[in-house]
Amino acid sequence: MSNLSCPCGSAQYSQCCQPLHLGQKKAQTAEQLMKSRYSAFAKQEIAYIVATTALGQQQALDVQAIAAWSKSNQWLKLEVVQAKEKLDKNHAQVEFKAHFHDGQQTQIHHEVSHFVYHVGQWYFLDPTTDQQVTMKQPCICGSTKKFKQCCAQFL
Numbered sequence: 001m002s003n004l005s006c007p008c009g010s011a012q013y014s015q016c017c018q019p020l021h022l023g024q025k026k027a028q029t030a031e032q033l034m035k036s037r038y039s040a041f042a043k044q045e046i047a048y049i050v051a052t053t054a055l056g057q058q059q060a061l062d063v064q065a066i067a068a069w070s071k072s073n074q075w076l077k078l079e080v081v082q083a084k085e086k087l088d089k090n091h092a093q094v095e096f097k098a099h100f101h102d103g104q105q106t107q108i109h110h111e112v113s114h115f116v117y118h119v120g121q122w123y124f125l126d127p128t129t130d131q132q133v134t135m136k137q138p139c140i141c142g143s144t145k146k147f148k149q150c151c152a153q154f155l
Contacts, residue, residue, distance in 0.1 A: 007042035008035035030092030030115035031083040033122040042075035056140030060129040074101040090117045114154035116141040
């Protein structure tokens with residue numbers, strides 16, 4: 001089964017996103033992380049989706065809703081529109097279209113996602129979580145900066 005093509009469309013799953021899902025490798029770029037997260041939705045690797053979300057947001061994720069969305073859709077293809085790997089020293093942006101079938105019709109989820117690089121790893125900044133953080137509190141990404149000086153502008 002691992003010789004099948006990767007849901008992200010880049011290569012064989014065993015050579016592409018599977019090593020990231022298994023924790024054997026880390027994403028080297030924000031685009032690679034975004035692709036591996038798409039593949040995680042397709043493969044129902046929910047723990048990976050949680051683990052690659054900004055550290056301060058993980059406890060706010062609705063894991064059951066994520067799992068339900070992952071399972072209820074047929075993931076068709078991923079289209080990366082553009083990747084801006086250097087918005088600043090630690091942030092990147094990836095625009096993509098995730099094509100899926102919801103059981104009734106084909107849908108396209110078009111998103112511009114933001115990512116933060118912290119302690120040697122890329123994380124997704126989830127704009128849908130309830131932050132409960134003020135601008136002067138430590139940033140959700142785990143950096144020593146204040147939220148307003150770090151990730152606030154990307155959420």
